[in-house]
Amino acid sequence: MRIAIIGYGGMGNFHYEKAFARYNNTEPDELIECAGIYDISEERCEFARGLGLRVFGSAEEIFADRSIEAVVIATPNDIHLPYVLAAAKAGKHIIVEKPAGLGLDEVKRMYDAAEAAGVLFTPHQNRRWDDDYITVKELISKGSLGECYRIESRVMGANGIPGEWRKVAAQGGGMMLDWGVHLIDQMLGFIKEEVTSVYCTYSYRAGEEVDDGFALEVGFKSGKTYRVVVDTNSFVELPRWQLYCDDGTAVVTDWHNFKVEGRSVRCLVRKDDKLEGVSAGNGFTKTMARRRSETVEVLPLDVVRGDKTAFYRNFVEAVRGREALTIKRGEIERVFKLMELAKLSSDTREVIKESF
Ligand SMILES: NC(=O)c1ccc[n+]([C@@H]2O[C@H](COP(=O)([O-])OP(=O)(O)OC[C@H]3O[C@@H](n4cnc5c(N)ncnc54)[C@H](O)[C@@H]3O)[C@@H](O)[C@H]2O)c1
DSSP: OEEEEEOOSHHHHHIIIIIIHHHHHTOOSSOOEEEEEEOSOHHHHHHHHHTTOOBOSOHHHHHHOTTOOEEEEOSOGGGHHHHHHHHHHTTOEEEEESSOSSSHHHHHHHHHHHHHHTOOEEEEOGGGGOHHHHHHHHHHHHTTTOOEEEEEEEEEOSSOSOSSGGGOGGGTOSHIIIIIHHHHHHHHHHOOSOEEEEEEEEEOTTOOSSOSEEEEEEEETTSOEEEEEEESSOSSOOOSEEEEETTEEEEEEEOGGGOOEEEEEEESOSSOTTOOOEEOSSSEESTTSOOOGGGEEEEEOOOOOOOTTHHHHHHHHHHTTSSOOSSOHHHHHHHHHHHHHHHHHHHHTOOEEOOO
16 A cells, blocks of 8 residues: 655654554555655655655645555644645545644544545544553453542653644644643543543643643543643653552553553452551641551553554555544544633633533
């Protein structure tokens, strides 16, 4: 399958060098061939030539090339929409980088255009296959910690907002669109229930016009809550995941470089008659005293690896009509709706009570 890449920055290159290559290494029946790239930056074009890739003179040239079946759009976020509309019109199947668009309206227009043209359209929500995410999801579904009533999902850096366009609102900058879209997509895949409330505060500590982080709390119909924190000014990291369950707690403390480090702690004895209190601060507490080791069981995480080739295998199979796309329109629209309610909540400082 010949696929061209429009926008050959960090992520455009990832698609060619990592995603296509990993998929091809699985020796599928049908390989993916990079038909070429287009980028407005001569420097990026030169880089692509250095990798032996064909560089097209314009996106239109790609759209006009009948040997190309699909395109990957990996430009800054504000240019996704025009390229998606043009690609659909040209009859190309489309992979668009996340966030698919700047808002729900744009996303609907993209799906409508693809449906009208009879082409497949999918945002690249690759973090559905992250090892840490799959590991905690599996842990909860096995039920060994009982029911999970609160989840905290965090990503914390100390390097500010990267690059130039991510700092510009009109280009779709800000951490909600950058990371929120991934972590909310994960959340809605984790808790398959109606959302009933949204509360969010964006932070603007870096003095840019876009958010450099946010804290989002989502309530679900059963009473479960899910908190997402993104911060770009955290010099000390809290766990990537913390799962509060009826019979125990789990944390993922490291998720960099394909590690998934953490533990789960399961309660063996609910009421510890030998519990002694501790001095804590200017006081004394039994409630917050640590558990005696005899009353709990500490287990390493059973790490489950996400399939890093699943996205492209599904795309190829879907284009050939052998399976449906994994990433569904309704799921993406729900993520965008939630992001819009988060912004509304942050602007008004109100809990938004809406069921969807
Ligand atoms: N899925 C993920 O894990 C992931 C990770 C990083 C970035 N992304 C997404 O990928 C997209 C690109 O991000 P990036 O980090 O690669 O940014 P980047 O700045 O590294 O690359 C963007 C590229 O697009 C080019 N470009 C700009 N305007 C263009 C135009 N009109 N036509 C063609 N090319 C144009 C730029 O010259 C640049 O080379 C964004 O949507 C981003 O959110 C996704």
